[in-house]
Amino acid sequence: MAHDRVTEAENILDQEYKVLDKGFVRLVDYMGGDARIVQAARVSYGKGTKTKRQDRGLINYLMRNQHTSPFEQVILTFHCKMPLFVARQWVRHRTARLNEISGRYSVMENEFYVPDTEQIRYQSEDNKQGRNQDQEVPAELQQKVLDIITSGHKQAYDQYNQMLDKNIARELSRINLPLSLYTQWYWQIDLHNLFHFLKLRMDAHAQWEIRQYAKTMGEMTSKVAPMAYDAFETHILNSVTFSGIEMKALASLLKGEEYSLNPTAQADFERKIEQVKNSS
Numbered sequence: 593m594a595h596d597r598v599t600e601a602e603n604i605l606d607q608e609y610k611v612l613d614k615g616f617v618r619l620v621d622y623m624g625g626d627a628r629i630v631q632a633a634r635v636s637y638g639k640g641t642k643t644k645r646q647d648r649g650l651i652n653y654l655m656r657n658q659h660t661s662p663f664e665q666v667i668l669t670f671h672c673k674m675p676l677f678v679a680r681q682w683v684r685h686r687t688a689r690l691n692e693i694s695g696r697y698s699v700m701e702n703e704f705y706v707p708d709t710e711q712i713r714y715q716s717e718d719n720k721q722g723r724n725q726d727q728e729v730p731a732e733l734q735q736k737v738l739d740i741i742t743s744g745h746k747q748a749y750d751q752y753n754q755m756l757d758k759n760i761a762r763e764l765s766r767i768n769l770p771l772s773l774y775t776q777w778y779w780q781i782d783l784h785n786l787f788h789f790l791k792l793r794m795d796a797h798a799q800w801e802i803r804q805y806a807k808t809m810g811e812m813t814s815k816v817a818p819m820a821y822d823a824f825e826t827h828i829l830n831s832v833t834f835s836g837i838e839m840k841a842l843a844s845l846l847k848g849e850e851y852s853l854n855p856t857a858q859a860d861f862e863r864k865i866e867q868v869k870n871s872s
């Protein structure tokens with residue numbers, strides 16, 4: 593089988609897509625695209641004789657019915673630069689292969705993430721792991737937070753350099769560096785598991801910073817396998833799934849009948865109903 597070349601993907605190879613203040617994502621390599629998916633699904637060789645319309649229909653069928661193995665035939669490799677706290681969320685997706693810069697071997701650069709003022713928010717009262725998007729923080733407090741963050745960066749990096757200057761081992765000198773420090777890695781993943789990553793990390797419940805990386809990678813992925821990405825948006829990313837209990841509540845709601853859910857389930861149910869309303 594000939595190597596699949598996708599023109600749109602070739603055009604963005606090795607281009608830096610800026611993310612946050614100092615981060616980026618680069619697509620450094622890929623293997624296969626939409627053609628590889630349909631070839632794998634049909635277990636055929638060469639280009640085949642099917643039309644693009646038939647290929648699109650097959651890809652949508654595979655995505656809709658969760659026949660995932662053909663999507664695993666497509667591989668993407670990214671070079672990413674992100675703050676450590678983003679990397680530690682990211683690395684929980686264990687289906688990828690990665691190689692990260694090591695502070696034991698290398699002197700870490702003086703590069704730290706500093707959030708924009710509009711990202712400085714209060715703690716959310718109904719989301720234990722997120723920020724309140726409805727209530728703004730006063731400008732004076734935003735600036736104070738930025739001052740605390742940047743002064744902390746300077747102090748930590750100055751002390752890091754002091755230890756390096758005294759020939760203290762790099763693996764020890766680095767341990768006080770904060771989670772805002774930038775790191776880099778090469779990250780390789782198949783398309784099926786990349787879609788799973790994007791589904792979770794593009795979700796509104798994910799931390800804002802990692803969402804920016806996921807959105808950027810989603811845009812790049814759409815260049816590699818546009819039909820597959822379109823099917824992913826249709827059947828996975830923008831879909832709404834109801835549990836068995838929620839289906840019963842939905843049936844009662846449509847009939848104008850009363851239904852009962854615990855507070856947490858009720859909040860999730862109402863969020864899904866609102867999502868359906870907004871998509872119509």
